[in-house]
Amino acid sequence: MPPFDLTRRTLLTGTAVTAAAATLGGLPRPVFAQAASSLNYGISMTDVPLTTGQPDRGAGAYQFTGLTIYDPLVAWELDVADRPGKMIPGLATSWEADPADRKNWIFKLREGVKFHDGSPFNADAVIWNLEKVMNTQAPQFDARQAAQVKPRLPSLASYKKLDDMTVQITAKGVDALFPYQMMWFLISSPTQYQKVGGDWAKFAMAPSGTGPFKMGELVPRVRVELLKNPDYWDKKRLAKVDKLTLTCIPEDLSRASALLSNQVDLIESPAPDSVSRLKQAGMRLSTNVVPHVWNYHLSMVEGSPWRDVRLRRAANLAIDRDAVVELMNGLAVPAVGQVPQSSPWFGNPSFKIRYDMDAARKLVSEAGYSKDKPLKVKFIVPTGGTGQMLSMPMNEFVQQSWAEVGIALELQPVEQEVAYTAWRKGAADPSLAGISGSNVAYVTSDPFYAIVRFYSSKQIAPVGVNWSHYKNAEVDALCDQINATFDPAEQDKLLAKVHEKVVDDAVQVWVVHDVYPHALSSKVKTYTQAQHWFQDLTTLS
Amino acid sequence: MIFYIVRRVLYSIPIALSVGLVCFLLVYISPGDPISAIAPPDAPAEMITQLRRDYGLDKPLPEQFAIWLGRVVQGDLGRSLSTGRPVWGEVSVALKNTVSLAVAACTLAFAIGTLLGGLAAAFRDTWVDRIAMTFAVAGVSVPHYWLGMLLVAVFAVTFPLAPSMGAGPGGTFVWDWAHLPFLILPMVTLSAIPLGLVARTVRGTVIEILHQEFITTLRGKGLRSGGILLHVAKNAAPSVLAVMGLQLGYLMGGSILVETVFSWPGTGFLLNSAIFQRDIPLLQGTILVLALLFVALNLVVDLGQALLDPRIKR
Numbered sequence: 001m002p003p004f005d006l007t008r009r010t011l012l013t014g015t016a017v018t019a020a021a022a023t024l025g026g027l028p029r030p031v032f033a034q035a036a037s038s039l040n041y042g043i044s045m046t047d048v049p050l051t052t053g054q055p056d057r058g059a060g061a062y063q064f065t066g067l068t069i070y071d072p073l074v075a076w077e078l079d080v081a082d083r084p085g086k087m088i089p090g091l092a093t094s095w096e097a098d099p100a101d102r103k104n105w106i107f108k109l110r111e112g113v114k115f116h117d118g119s120p121f122n123a124d125a126v127i128w129n130l131e132k133v134m135n136t137q138a139p140q141f142d143a144r145q146a147a148q149v150k151p152r153l154p155s156l157a158s159y160k161k162l163d164d165m166t167v168q169i170t171a172k173g174v175d176a177l178f179p180y181q182m183m184w185f186l187i188s189s190p191t192q193y194q195k196v197g198g199d200w201a202k203f204a205m206a207p208s209g210t211g212p213f214k215m216g217e218l219v220p221r222v223r224v225e226l227l228k229n230p231d232y233w234d235k236k237r238l239a240k241v242d243k244l245t246l247t248c249i250p251e252d253l254s255r256a257s258a259l260l261s262n263q264v265d266l267i268e269s270p271a272p273d274s275v276s277r278l279k280q281a282g283m284r285l286s287t288n289v290v291p292h293v294w295n296y297h298l299s300m301v302e303g304s305p306w307r308d309v310r311l312r313r314a315a316n317l318a319i320d321r322d323a324v325v326e327l328m329n330g331l332a333v334p335a336v337g338q339v340p341q342s343s344p345w346f347g348n349p350s351f352k353i354r355y356d357m358d359a360a361r362k363l364v365s366e367a368g369y370s371k372d373k374p375l376k377v378k379f380i381v382p383t384g385g386t387g388q389m390l391s392m393p394m395n396e397f398v399q400q401s402w403a404e405v406g407i408a409l410e411l412q413p414v415e416q417e418v419a420y421t422a423w424r425k426g427a428a429d430p431s432l433a434g435i436s437g438s439n440v441a442y443v444t445s446d447p448f449y450a451i452v453r454f455y456s457s458k459q460i461a462p463v464g465v466n467w468s469h470y471k472n473a474e475v476d477a478l479c480d481q482i483n484a485t486f487d488p489a490e491q492d493k494l495l496a497k498v499h500e501k502v503v504d505d506a507v508q509v510w511v512v513h514d515v516y517p518h519a520l521s522s523k524v525k526t527y528t529q530a531q532h533w534f535q536d537l538t539t540l541s
Numbered sequence: 542m543i544f545y546i547v548r549r550v551l552y553s554i555p556i557a558l559s560v561g562l563v564c565f566l567l568v569y570i571s572p573g574d575p576i577s578a579i580a581p582p583d584a585p586a587e588m589i590t591q592l593r594r595d596y597g598l599d600k601p602l603p604e605q606f607a608i609w610l611g612r613v614v615q616g617d618l619g620r621s622l623s624t625g626r627p628v629w630g631e632v633s634v635a636l637k638n639t640v641s642l643a644v645a646a647c648t649l650a651f652a653i654g655t656l657l658g659g660l661a662a663a664f665r666d667t668w669v670d671r672i673a674m675t676f677a678v679a680g681v682s683v684p685h686y687w688l689g690m691l692l693v694a695v696f697a698v699t700f701p702l703a704p705s706m707g708a709g710p711g712g713t714f715v716w717d718w719a720h721l722p723f724l725i726l727p728m729v730t731l732s733a734i735p736l737g738l739v740a741r742t743v744r745g746t747v748i749e750i751l752h753q754e755f756i757t758t759l760r761g762k763g764l765r766s767g768g769i770l771l772h773v774a775k776n777a778a779p780s781v782l783a784v785m786g787l788q789l790g791y792l793m794g795g796s797i798l799v800e801t802v803f804s805w806p807g808t809g810f811l812l813n814s815a816i817f818q819r820d821i822p823l824l825q826g827t828i829l830v831l832a833l834l835f836v837a838l839n840l841v842v843d844l845g846q847a848l849l850d851p852r853i854k855r
């Protein structure tokens with residue numbers, strides 16, 4: 001006899017009580033619906049980027065808490081999708097290098113602009129903001145913001161106010177690319193800083209800029225609300241939604257699930273394998289070519305096998321980029337150079353990067369290697385992370401392709417931060433002994449970020465990020481010329497010449513460009529996706 | 542009993558200190574530069590050196606540990622490298638969310654696990670036993686992040702019955718009707734492992750007790766099932782309590798995977814973020830608080846066991 005009496009009646013009663021508790025208890029159905037003029041955007045960041053002015057978490061964060069709450073002096077044109085955007089006036093209406101001394105840049109400031117707190121924008125505000133990030137002795141100096149923007153202002157030497165609406169910023173040398181650097185520099189309100197007691201931590205919770213959105217509630221690591229600024233100075237760029245909530249959902253599948261269950265209205269960077277499911281559920285996919293490249297930097301330090309251009313070219317020829325795009329479920333475009341072919345800086349390289357295994361085998365054989373006697377190399381690769389796309393599957397794809405032509409690639413997978421640390425150190429660093437390649441994908445948004453920092457020998461790591469230690473006198477001369485050329489069209493031509501040269505030299509192995517996919521529910525009526533890593537969230541409606 | 546409590550509390554002090562040392566050193570063993578939490582990837586060497594100096598990361602490790610310990614003893618866990626916010630503020634908010642989730646998951650696991658284990662023991666070697674143990678084994682065996690994704694796919698996407706992410710309005714969990722739906726899926730996911738363990742423990746313990754002579758005596762004296770159940774429960778409680786205490790401790794540590802899958806803003810989510818950003822103060826502070834919590838919880842469980850079974854005190 002069992003020690004307890006379990007009858008059918010007991011079981012049924014128990015079940016009924018449990019069911020009643022669960023249903024009659026009245027657990028409310030989750031309320032996901034948003035007000036008509038609000039959107040909830042699932043972003044891939046683990047935390048809301050810094051809200052004090054200069055966002056942290058990389059270039060991708062500028063679109064979230066940078067260009068929404070704040071404005072730069074010089075802006076990107078982000079409301080066009082069919083061509084790369086240009087430099088346009090932001091809080092400065094014009095800028096020019098002083099003909100008397102080309103190192104001095106004169107910025108004329110926009111009249112009538114007010115910060116969200118009502119205080120006026122003027123030259124004092126610009127100087128105060130420059131002090132905020134450049135002068136460690138200034139009371140408003142903020143090491144956190146300085147760390148974000150100072151590396152992006154490498155040419156800035158000094159600054160002064162000329163009158164209430166004019167500032168002069170002096171570069172370290174003649175640098176025609178200087179205005180591009182100013183696009184990273186955003187202006188916060190000095191008055192609001194004083195109002196919150198001169199405390200950047202408090203300012204972060206109640207920020208004030210001149211941007212198209214004011215900040216609403218901020219829940220660290222969870223979400224931030226951006227509220228339309230109806231008094232925004234650029235009426236063409238008024239926000240189309242009253243409230244835009246940015247919700248941090250770092251996990252790819254969770255982001256897709258949140259969209260599918262209507263908890264958010266759009267997401268960035270859906271996982272490639274979730275694309276078909278999202279489309280089936282009626283979501284729209286928005287993509288565009290962006291200045292970003294997934295590539296390998298090859299070491300050219302003494303003793304590296306990659307000093308042989310034949311091997312560098314073979315490595316480029318032995319990759320079926322269309323197959324990589326297929327692996328990415330279409331969320332990439334083949335890269336046959338540092339910048340997309342639509343870029344004015346692409347030029348016309350004589351080395352045409354294509355998929356040609358026979359040509360690759362021939363070059364490897366000429367260099368003294370074969371499938372039976374392979375060239376053995378080891379690359380440091382990130383396991384994943386922002387901008388790294390499907391890092392490991394893509395690396396393994398390349399590894400298999402290269403094995404076919406006689407290049408035995410050993411992968412050393414590390415976390416993204418470790419890969420960045422190695423990237424900053426450069427190929428000659430003793431900690432990277434035995435490593436002859438680095439796989440860090442990055443933004444190539446402006447001439448310095450796309451070209452100069454990688455190919456000028458003045459930028460050899462750890463000074464800059466010329467990881468490879470690439471030195472080419474002709475390229476160096478062209479880079480110097482670019483810095484001294486103030487005509488944008490002429491500048492483009494010189495950049496194209498550098499690009500042609502580095503493609504011909506096969507300085508890197510270029511694989512794909514990102515298309516920065518977004519998945520949008522039917523609630524999102526309009527969204528202009530620029531050919532840029534930054535996006536203009538005011539175009540969302 | 543007082544002597545026992547004092548002895549157990551004293552044992553906890555060296556454990557807490559060791560935990561402090563280990564969690565300080567652990568984060569330095571892993572590769573990567575903590576300055577990555579602050580500087581962009583392409584920051585020049587000169588700036589990296591300056592930042593390292595500003596944040597005291599250029600000092601020798603023992604000196605850094607002494608400074609850190611000195612602050613921790615005064616209750617200051619420092620500021621997050623990445624956000625600049627006080628670590629204690631970050632940890633306390635996350636801990637509140639994780640504790641809510643852990644308590645809910647443990648309560649569910651304890652209720653269902655005890656029920657399943659009790660039924661399996663009472664109906665040993667029958668279909669009831671087999672079904673109950675199938676659930677228990679499945680609970681222990683299924684990877685919980687996978688179960689989480691499955692639950693999201695079924696109950697949030699296909700049949701939108703519960704939200705798939707977040708802790709509800711306001712971003713922080715509070716015990717009210719508006720937030721409860723957000724608890725359901727992570728709670729069910731997290732309860733799977735403790736549920737299985739409790740069910741198996743209860744079954745094994747109850748079977749063992751049911752075969753003891755005093756049960757035969759009780760039955761021989763004519764005690765009914767209800768009365769026998771009380772005796773069985775009291776004798777099984779210390780073992781089950783020990784398992785539940787440990788499980789609650791594990792769950793309070795936060796599950797990095799489950800909290801990431803559900804974007805639940807708890808300590809697991811916080812640790813995930815701190816690890817990937819190399820945010821050393823945040824990592825050290827979070828691990829320390831969790832480890833101390835675990836030590837405290839073990840202490841409470843030990844004392845609870847001693848109360849239930851006086852033999853343990855000896």
